[in-house]
């Protein structure tokens with residue numbers, strides 16, 4: 001049949017009655033479609049999540065992921081932009097502590113940022129105690145740094161002072177409460193390396209309370225402007241949960257060209273299963289990273305609860 005179609009096209013063309021776009025336009029269009037399909041195919045697919053992960057398990061998730069990450073890299077740098085503990089007296093929910101405590105100790109460099117003085121003191125105690133443990137055990141020293149101040153100022157300054165090597169596997173946790181992380185800080189991290197895999201990002205995107213928080217910003221719109229980095233932030237409040245997560249994943253992909261960007265849902269623990277409180281957006285260039293994150297979810301979840309509202313975005 002293909003032969004018959006092409007013979008008909010050829011005859012039509014000889015008669016000067018070609019249908020559709022000219023050949024070179026068709027070729028270009030086909031190339032474009034092929035490239036688009038290749039771009040979609042390059043996003044690694046992972047199996048759907050089977051169980052919800054609750055807010056209190058986030059630190060465990062990050063620890064599990066970094067353990068898997070370092071099994072691959074055998075080295076690495078951890079940046080934590082909002083490193084102080086969220087909950088007083090709950091060290092098991094403190095990401096920076098769980099990551100530092102994680103074994104084997106493949107991660108060698110830590111950059112921990114915090115604005116609150118009391119929490120800076122807790123970070124310094126954490127680092128001091130860890131160094132002591134290493135010393136007592138005769139272990140290799142690690143490069144543990146605590147920075148006091150606004151991460152939106154301190155992170156770009158630290159990157160400028162001591163650039164991260166292009167080959168250094170680096171993971172940055174941007175665990176803000178709502179609007180504290182400026183888009184310029186995300187950009188500084190995402191565009192820091194000149195070649196190789198970009199700094200991997202794990203970015204907190206509030207969901208449940210976001211529309212109300214955005215609506216409450218009418219008196220200080222500059223907060224939203226710095227957070228989103230553009231003046232169309234008002235449109236985010238009227239989107240559905242899925243659309244908003246997609247708006248972020250699309251933006252991380254388009255603006256910074258990450259190979260994979262996925263929005264992982266974290267749920268509220270309630271009797272009925274709970275709704276999505278926030279997403280953790282994972283932007284990475286490493287083809288195995290989304291698969292490792294999926295595995296980390298399996299380690300960190302409470303498997304006794306049913307999978308509800310667990311749709312992973314992208």
Ligand SMILES: C[S@@+](CC[C@H](N)C(=O)[O-])C[C@H]1O[C@@H](n2cnc3c(N)ncnc32)[C@H](O)[C@@H]1O
Nearest residue numbers: 082084085086094095114115116150151175180
């Ligand atoms: C949501 S908590 C982080 C929770 C933490 N990742 C954990 O695992 O427990 C946010 C932290 O960031 C700090 N913070 C808020 N704004 C900041 C800023 N601009 N720069 C640095 N730290 C900030 C707060 O004092 C608080 O300790």
